[in-house]
Amino acid sequence: MSQGGSSERIGFLRAAIARIEAQNPAGALALSVARGRVCEIVPATPGDGAAACGFALSLAIAAAARPGLILWVVEDFAFHETGAPYGPGLHHHGLPMERFVLVRVAGPQQALWALEEALKSRACAAAVGELRDGARHFDLTATRRLTLAARAGRSEAILLHGKPAPALSTASETRFEVSSLPGPGLASAGGRRPIPTHPAWGVRVLKMRAAEGQHGRPDMERRREMIWGRDAPQLKGPSGDPLSLGADRRQKLA
Amino acid sequence: MTRYLSVRIGGKSSPDAPILSPIRLADWCRRFTPLAAPDAPDGAMLDIAGAAHLFGGEAALAKEIETRLAKLGYEANAALADTPEAAWALARYGTARAIPEGADEKGLRRLLGAMPVEALRLDPKTAYALSQAGLKRIDDLILRPRAPIAARFGEQVHARLDGLMGRARSPITPRFEAPVYLVERRFADPISRREDVEGVLAMLAGDLTRLLERHGEGARQLEATLFRTDGAVRRISAASSRPLRDADAISRLFRERIKAAGEARDEDPLDSGYGFDLMRLAALEVETLGARQEALGRQDFAPLVDLSPAPMPAKRRAVANGASFAVDDEMADLIDRLGARLGLRQVMRLVPQDAHLPEFAVSAQPAAQMRGAGHAPWDAQPPLPRPIRMFERPELVETMAEVPDGPPLRFRWRRVMHEVAAIEGPERMSSQWWRQEAHALTRDYFRVEDREGRRFWMYREGLYGIEAPRPRWFMQGLFA
Numbered sequence: 001m002s003q004g005g006s007s008e009r010i011g012f013l014r015a016a017i018a019r020i021e022a023q024n025p026a027g028a029l030a031l032s033v034a035r036g037r038v039c040e041i042v043p044a045t046p047g048d049g050a051a052a053c054g055f056a057l058s059l060a061i062a063a064a065a066r067p068g069l070i071l072w073v074v075e076d077f078a079f080h081e082t083g084a085p086y087g088p089g090l091h092h093h094g095l096p097m098e099r100f101v102l103v104r105v106a107g108p109q110q111a112l113w114a115l116e117e118a119l120k121s122r123a124c125a126a127a128v129g130e131l132r133d134g135a136r137h138f139d140l141t142a143t144r145r146l147t148l149a150a151r152a153g154r155s156e157a158i159l160l161h162g163k164p165a166p167a168l169s170t171a172s173e174t175r176f177e178v179s180s181l182p183g184p185g186l187a188s189a190g191g192r193r194p195i196p197t198h199p200a201w202g203v204r205v206l207k208m209r210a211a212e213g214q215h216g217r218p219d220m221e222r223r224r225e226m227i228w229g230r231d232a233p234q235l236k237g238p239s240g241d242p243l244s245l246g247a248d249r250r251q252k253l254a
Numbered sequence: 255m256t257r258y259l260s261v262r263i264g265g266k267s268s269p270d271a272p273i274l275s276p277i278r279l280a281d282w283c284r285r286f287t288p289l290a291a292p293d294a295p296d297g298a299m300l301d302i303a304g305a306a307h308l309f310g311g312e313a314a315l316a317k318e319i320e321t322r323l324a325k326l327g328y329e330a331n332a333a334l335a336d337t338p339e340a341a342w343a344l345a346r347y348g349t350a351r352a353i354p355e356g357a358d359e360k361g362l363r364r365l366l367g368a369m370p371v372e373a374l375r376l377d378p379k380t381a382y383a384l385s386q387a388g389l390k391r392i393d394d395l396i397l398r399p400r401a402p403i404a405a406r407f408g409e410q411v412h413a414r415l416d417g418l419m420g421r422a423r424s425p426i427t428p429r430f431e432a433p434v435y436l437v438e439r440r441f442a443d444p445i446s447r448r449e450d451v452e453g454v455l456a457m458l459a460g461d462l463t464r465l466l467e468r469h470g471e472g473a474r475q476l477e478a479t480l481f482r483t484d485g486a487v488r489r490i491s492a493a494s495s496r497p498l499r500d501a502d503a504i505s506r507l508f509r510e511r512i513k514a515a516g517e518a519r520d521e522d523p524l525d526s527g528y529g530f531d532l533m534r535l536a537a538l539e540v541e542t543l544g545a546r547q548e549a550l551g552r553q554d555f556a557p558l559v560d561l562s563p564a565p566m567p568a569k570r571r572a573v574a575n576g577a578s579f580a581v582d583d584e585m586a587d588l589i590d591r592l593g594a595r596l597g598l599r600q601v602m603r604l605v606p607q608d609a610h611l612p613e614f615a616v617s618a619q620p621a622a623q624m625r626g627a628g629h630a631p632w633d634a635q636p637p638l639p640r641p642i643r644m645f646e647r648p649e650l651v652e653t654m655a656e657v658p659d660g661p662p663l664r665f666r667w668r669r670v671m672h673e674v675a676a677i678e679g680p681e682r683m684s685s686q687w688w689r690q691e692a693h694a695l696t697r698d699y700f701r702v703e704d705r706e707g708r709r710f711w712m713y714r715e716g717l718y719g720i721e722a723p724r725p726r727w728f729m730q731g732l733f734a
Binding site for chain 1: 591
């Protein structure tokens with residue numbers, strides 16, 4: 001068999017797998033957590049910033065399986081406004097802290113520069129950039145540049161929007177809208193209020209370029225529920241067995 | 255044999271010339287020798303050992319200094335001697351320009367003996383007292399016994415006299431240490447465009463790299479010095495987190511520094527004015543750096559594609575080592591580059607601290623100053639749930655509870671009401687009582703989840719009724 005024949009076949013299989021995986025957010029995740037891609041995360045409401053940040057963290061941890069730094073670019077203002085990434089919390093979720101670098105920048109221009117520099121350097125497994133006014137500064141040109149940089153350096157870019165951005169036109173491959181979701185609380189004794197446990201999010205795939213032009217487009221409208229277990233820092237998505245969380249789940253656990 | 259050259263600015267020949275402070279003069283003089291000290295109030299002292307031949311000998315060097323300063327609009331005279339004291343005296347009170355190297359006592363007396371005692375650089379009171387006593391010239395002092403003079407006018411007189419006559423050695427204090435390695439380029443026509451400057455820096459970086467390579471060392475601290483034609487001197491420093499011997503990386507660091515300067519000042523980042531006629535690149539701090547396969551390290555991440563016809567395991571291993579070097583180098587380079595542009599303190603690594611209070615449990619260290627990646631202490635951290643985001647200052651929260659000392663049922667934070675759906679706590683953190691800090695109340699931390707599923711980290715400050723009559727609540731962090 002010739003070289004070309006087998007690579008063609010592999011390409012066909014990969015496309016088929018992508019088509020199947022694209023049906024659910026977990027598949028979209030598998031596609032987004034790949035080298036040389038740009039992934040955007042938008043909070044659903046202004047109060048969902050922490051949930052979006054947690055989701056970004058989960059992607060960064062997944063990317064940390066590859067060698068390289070995990071770079072997190074934060075604007076100055078975040079330190080008192082939305083809170084800065086907190087080491088023990090990141091460590092608690094399983095981020096390899098010895099490879100974590102926090103970059104504090106004065107504004108969006110510096111943030112974009114630092115991200116581009118980091119992505120194309122090949123030193124990073126993933127670079128997370130959060131901007132308060134992401135809708136304005138992560139524009140088509142900026143994201144296009146970041147995409148090229150991520151491709152050149154074969155690292156992953158995770159762009160975190162600080163506030164909801166309903167209509168966006170960017171060059172990113174995937175975009176997720178994340179909202180907070182009541183987690184599977186543990187009931188406590190004596191009929192008191194339950195104990196919060198694992199983080200849970202409602203995740204909607206808003207955009208997925210990888211699956212475009214193929215038969216199975218992702219279900220863009222439906223919000224999927226996801227739970228992030230503590231012991232295994234990976235997303236347990238609804239692949240095959242959709243996890244249903246929320247109120248009924250809480251009672252079941254109780 | 256060390257030789258000293260004293261420069262003295264007598265006045266301004268051009269009214270437009272700015273005032274030249276001794277420090278600026280010393281910086282300007284560093285174009286001739288690295289060891290230049292400001293000499294208040296009107297001059298500079300240069301140690302020109304081993305530097306004069308570069309300018310065609312001592313006389314030519316002194317002449318060049320005088321002409322160059324004259325062109326800038328200053329009346330200056332330069333004088334050379336074996337000791338700083340003699341050079342100083344000669345530049346101010348002498349007729350000759352130089353005392354020949356290794357001149358004997360007789361020769362020195364001939365040149366210096368006729369000078370007034372002020373040439374000893376004594377304080378005005380002592381000099382006046384000496385002249386009142388009839389000791390007006392250096393010769394008068396040399397011929398007299400030491401003890402009576404020391405008793406009457408102090409030790410200072412003979413200390414200076416010994417320096418002047420070359421009987422004692424006194425050092426000068428250069429403004430900057432001589433760099434370990436130094437390369438430079440001089441231009442007949444000054445250059446001013448930023449591209450040109452960066453291009454020259456790249457060339458200098460190449461020169462420096464070769465120099466470092468020959469000695470098996472890498473630079474940790476670098477400094478570029480740009481000498482402007484009108485006498486101003488611009489210094490740009492850059493630091494590296496690893497011993498650096500890569501011309502590209504060095505010139506990239508300086509490009510970022512120049513860009514950062516442009517951002518800060520919002521104008522011509524180099525302030526090149528009439529242009530630079532001398533550029534230098536110096537390695538101020540170096541460390542040993544073994545030889546390595548530079549060519550292979552710069553290649554792609556996937557170097558295991560075997561290009562050789564026969565399998566050569568040893569070579570492949572070498573290539574793989576080169577690649578892992580490359581990853582580490584890329585990391586260090588990235589950190590240096592970000593630090594050069596944004597400021598070293600802005601690029602941080604987080605290090606756990608042995609402290610219970612959450613705001614002190616982690617400290618941010620400049621990443622460029624941390625060597626290696628072995629920070630095991632994180633693994634020893636207790637697996638307690640901690641928020642992923644933390645506010646710099648905890649924010650006040652209004653709470654409503656069933657019982658005064660109970661956990662809240664609902665709370666208002668940033669003008670939004672949250673209904674508590676799930677809660678865990680308290681996790682009690684006592685103040686560090688052994689430190690006796692004021693306002694250090696016990697904190698009870700709660701993990702709170704509201705009806706929308708948002709997760710907060712709040713604490714109550716002070717024990718109810720014991721430490722505080724009505725403890726206040728604070729929001730400190732957010733969970734994923």
